[in-house]
Amino acid sequence: MRALEDVTVELRSGEVLGLIGPNGAGKTTLVNVVTGFDVPDSGSVELEGRDITAWRPHRRGRAGIARTFQGSRSFGGLSVRENVQVAGLGVGASPREARRRASRLLDLLGLASAAEAPAAVLSHGQERKLEVARALAIEPRFVLLDEPAAGLPEAEIPQFAEVLRTVRDERGAGVMLIDHNMALVMEVCDRIHVLDRGRTLAEGTPRDVRGNLDVTAAYLGESAIPEEGQPDADR
């Protein structure tokens, strides 16, 4: 079966693009394809006009494409600060520069008080924030966040939305946000792309998409979804 079929997504600099859809829609697969962790059977990934489909993940990281992962993927044995520092080092920053970035990002994400603790002891929510800090430490031009707000206390969501806006406005980065928190997605995203079973269901501004009944149906898992939305298993 195909995880993604005929999906075209464009992430532009200086915008937050929401990527939503029910479980199994292909959101994480799309992130994996863009960041090089999955290689597509057909289709291509372009970065500012250059075909990077054959690039390995670390090369895309150095080219400015950052991501977070759905699961817990901190460097557990390293301190919180080292987690962020090493991402800077990974893309070639000097140790001094990497330290500077780490301090700034830990402040931005509100992790400064836990900076010297091993990442393994962080709560789930803190770990998500650490992942975001780590992704930002490569000073990305594009950053793909796979459920970064999962596990965050509801009270911290507005602050997190502010972080996303900062990344977009101050750094001019393009942000792709996958999240099930619809309030966050609707509030912070400039555009939204809706996937269902590997296909594009809708795209547009939050207002447009909110009005799209299909989206609601897909989200609620109702049987109102048209039959042609089924992934084509035999092709």
Add this chain to the structure above:
Amino acid sequence: MRRGDLVQLLGPIGLVVLVGIIGSLGFVSPDRQVEILGALVSVAIVVSLYVFVGNSGVVSFGHVSFVAVGAFAAGVMTIPVTLKPTITPGLFSLLARHSLGNVPSLVLAALVGGVFALLVGIPLMRLSGLSAGIATFAVLGVTHNILANWTKIGPGPLTLTTIPQTTGMLQGTLGAVGVVLVAFAYQRSRFGRKLRAAREDPAAARAAGIDIHRERLWAFALSGTLCGFAGGLFVHQAGTLQAGDVYLDLTFLTLAMLVVGGVGSLWGAVVGALVVSALGSFLLDAENGDVGFVNDLLGKPLWGGSRLVGVAAFMALVLVLLPSGLTNGREFGLPRLPRIRRPVRGSAS
């Protein structure tokens, strides 16, 4: 560098120097001195091994290959030219007609170990997990058979003798300290940090721009360089060498040392090497009937072969009771971690 970092270095260096000083004391018997010197050389080998295994998290069963080529290079090239035709006939004439001093031979050993590791590492570092371990083991087998048979580069099946025993207590101590310093500098460097991140989570490391193959290859080559150097110390301590001396027993022993001390830390490599050396020396003495209370207890010396069995049993015991080794994978005197509240782990995913 922060003060806490220097404290981490103090433990390993201090312990090595302490052992070296004890070994130099007048009342220590010559036999005991040989054991202590052997322990220092073991520290050098195990720390060299740690540079790769500890930082990358990839187990290598083949590192004794680099010790072996270093030992043979240093050994063959320090035998007096006049003796070479009798000790190791059949050498390439370049090797037969030249000899080196002690220090140049150690440099040569390091170079040979490093270049060999680099060449071997280029294909091998693409592997991971079990296949990497097995492949390194294959390298050990190949290396051993070449050294044990090819008489143009060494004695082949014969024993290399009359190697100058230039590694005394001072050189052994300095050598071990030097290896510890290099290992420490590496793990604090940007290269070491990137590799340690890759050890913790390869996917996240790649997302952060880290080229895991390349970082592993650097570590492998550095580790091979240090192993070659340690092999030079090994051969200049022993004075004789045959291919079997740097093969399976040494592989098992050095891995046991690393595991016992704790694979995850430099401190663990040093502690493990010294503790297992002490245990091994004790058991060997007991096998030779030199330990009074064992003789009294059994009515005879300890059974032959008890040393390796004892070390293996000790390693198994440590693995069961302290899976992260005696040091729990921590560096020496790690500054106390700030107390942070342990929040309840969220259930959302």
